[in-house]
Amino acid sequence: MKKPKRLQIITYVSPELHERITCHAKRINLSVSRVAERVLESGKYPDVSNAQAIQDLLAVNADQARLGNLLLKAINETADGHLVRQMQSLLKDVRKTQTEIKARVARIRP
Numbered sequence: 001m002k003k004p005k006r007l008q009i010i011t012y013v014s015p016e017l018h019e020r021i022t023c024h025a026k027r028i029n030l031s032v033s034r035v036a037e038r039v040l041e042s043g044k045y046p047d048v049s050n051a052q053a054i055q056d057l058l059a060v061n062a063d064q065a066r067l068g069n070l071l072l073k074a075i076n077e078t079a080d081g082h083l084v085r086q087m088q089s090l091l092k093d094v095r096k097t098q099t100e101i102k103a104r105v106a107r108i109r110p
Contacts, residue, residue, distance in 0.1 A: 021035055021036065050108055050109075053108055054105055054108055054109065057101050057104060057105050057108075058101075058105065060101060061098055061101045061102065061105075064094050064097055064098045064101065065098065067094055068091055068094040068095060068098070071087050071090055071091045071094065072091060074087055075087045075088060075091070
């Protein structure tokens with residue numbers, strides 16, 4: 001027989017603390033149970049600003065990828081050597097920016 005993945009803990013808190021936890025749960029779109037679990041795991045309320053920052057950086061990274069792909073397509077379709085070198089330089093900068101974004105996301109993630 002498998003062990004349950006999660007076990008129930010019943011606890012009593014003051015009405016003020018219950019209100020704070022409930023409001024925080026609604027604000028960050030988590031259940032009260034998940035908020036309590038994260039507080040017990042980390043010793044602090046979950047911070048959704050990091051999650052939002054990661055989502056924003058990943059969106060920028062996706063935009064950079066689309067830009068890089070368009071530049072690569074333009075390079076393949078262009079015969080002018082000088083223009084190709086300029087686009088290759090831009091492509092290199094785009095890829096470098098993507099690498100920096102990924103490194104920052106890795107630093108932000110817990």
